[in-house]
Amino acid sequence: MTATVNLSLSPLLSTPQQPQSNRSTTTDLIKSCKNLNEIKQLHARFTKQGFNQDPGFLGKLIAKCSEIGSYDSLKYAQTAFDNFCYSEEGLNNTYKFNSLIKGYSLAGLFSDAVLIYARMVLENVEPDGYTFPLVLSACAKDGRFFEGSEIQGLALKWGFGDDVYVLNSLIHLYSECGEVDKARKVFDKMPDRNLVSWTCLICGYARREKAEEAVRLFFEMVEEEGIMPNSVTMVCVISACGKLGGLGLAERVCGYIGKAGLKVNTVMVNALVDMYMKCGSVVKAKRLFEECVDRNLVLYNTILSNYVRHGMVTEALDVLGEMLSCGGPRPDRVTLLSAISASTEMADVFLGKQCHAYILRNGLENWDSIGNAIIDMYMKCGCQEWACRVFHRMSNKTVVSWNSLIAGFLRNGDVEAACRTFNEMPENDIVSWNTIIGGLVQQSMFEDAIHLFRVMQNEGIKADRVTMVSVASACGYLGANDIAKWIYNYIEKYEIHLDMQLSTALIDMFARCGDPPSAMKLFNKMKERDVSAWTAAIGAMAMEGNGKRAVELFYEMLREGVEPDKVVFVAVLTACSHGGLVGEGMEIFRTMKEIRGISPQIVHYGCIVDMLGRAGLLKEAIDIIKNMPMKPNDAVWGAFLAACKMHKNDGMATYAADMISESSPDKAGIHVLLSNIYASGGKWTDVAKVRMSMKERGIKKNPGSSSIEVNGTVHEFTSGDESHPEQTSICLMLEEMKCRVREAGHVPDLTNVMIDVDEQEKEFLLYRHSEKIAMAFGLISTSQGHPIRIVKNLRMCSDCHSFAKLVSKVYERHIIVRDNNRFHFFQRGLCSCGDYW
């Protein structure tokens, strides 16, 4: 026997217990045992004293053995149980069986708990009102829906059909098994309900992605029924608020902690910290965490996992360090899961390997979630082979393991391996679909993503919020208006919860599909709006060219107390730029630094240069570039060069070109702009130089392409494309358009052709631009009155722009073109951008 054991058993050794001593003492003693040896000693001692006939004691003993969790301790518990059960005292005693069911449940061995009940039935031991809640709870925690329903039938038979405890357990069972509608039916039919009934159902909704219903039910309980919550109810409803993500609602709910006079315990602190984190109020969460005096492991894990989720890895590592220092709780597998995720987030394979080693040293690897997180970590760190090795060695591969592998392949751009794995996996779930669809979106394979979403529907798999966020984003990039409407209808039809993220994705989708009214309708319907939602709305206005409204929205957001971030400044500055609102833009740029304390990043300087440049203030723009605290990148130069070209200022362009040549950027766009500037000035030798340098360094020009959606199918055309099945008709249509537009006064703007060829050839090339081909296809494949919607990957050229204006007039069609930074609505020979773009 070791010294530790002696120490912890000392109270028992010094003061022998009497059999009649109260039960809480025996419970305390069994609870204080640290290993199997101590349990055995205590058991032997009590047996000698005749005290082991207390089934409560045996229940606790089993629970303790299971908590220790070793093979030997579990075997010991089983033997103790068997010996007890078949001894004279153990037979035909309902109370004893009930205690054992509870013991196994406490130990988390729910199937064993259910087996004890089965044994009761076999041995004709009559269950009582206590038995059913216990065993139903065990079924609930083990997800045993069918056994649970059967046991419910038996409870009815034994006359406990109206028992509030039994019915509450039933609500819990159904909720846990994902049958919250059935739980609701039980709740509605109950003759008497108590607080636990309400709490069970609220919790059921909160866990089944129906957080909104959970909160609604909570208010029904407190406001209509006048029932005050207890701490358990509060924990459930607070966690629901965290899932909804709205701080205002959460604060209203939290008011009931005070109204009910509840003391905030550690579990509630934890729920609050988690909720504040998920609602984006990191400061409040952090303060609560720091003020909590008895932080336990779960609380540490909560703050840690949320820091990781928010990408706040420095803070995460601080918390981890605090835990590992003396006095902190010992990290468990949940902690390590976050630690691995932090390594993943930082792509720090060194830290990841340290975590992996800790996991192996502490025997935590048998939890499949850990294995999956490790796969994910190695994948993110680019160690695909390590990830595959961990995967192949896993003995308990689950659908999540397969999903992690697929996500990893996609992240590393290996779409083929991802699809192969997806097809090979034994069974897939909604996340498999979400992973592959989301991955395709990440890889900019938007059409494939939409296609796969259709396949998913054909296989009868219902999409969820996550699927819809990806699909909405894909649809937005494609600018496919019909698909956008279909997506929105799908969400309404299947009642997919419109949380902040999905609403924001939909606003963005409608905006990109040239439907700002739908975007704003959705935005106005939102009950809570975070900074991303406002950014989407401001972006919608920017894309429409309504800079004024975008700026108004920005100030409205500030008035509502939403803290602006870097991204929303980009959106509003872009809006100012496209709307020609130089004064407003400069003012916002100034407040950003001076009032909001956000130091402008290169992207913001890019916006300002773009804004000044578009407005023809080239000197001011170059001053900004010269005085920026960082080195200008290709986006900044790109904006400046585009402005030089727009305002035909060759002097500035050449000046900039010299500065750019020195820094030799790698981005194709800059080289193309440079060569265009030289070309429009007729400096063909310089054009050739730029082209040579691009070729030498392997920089490829991003080819222009336009896509158009017809009847839910997206057709893509590159410039000079002849691959479409309806090529002949497209060609004929283009010829017709050319003639009719020319009659209407169109003069081809040959400065848009950047190749040194004769004028006839230039004109030929000009009529092969992808947006013109897409327009022709649009005219032949859609009926009169139907708008033609085109998405262009680059900026629209000025010739195509004036061409589109005349097409809209001659053919009496609305033409909507989204280029890489805004929308152009062509109508009756005019464009919504007022030729300012």
Place this chain on the structure above:
DNA sequence: GGAAGGCGTA
């Protein structure tokens, strides 16, 4: 002696 609660991979 009975029912309800917090953290967790893709």
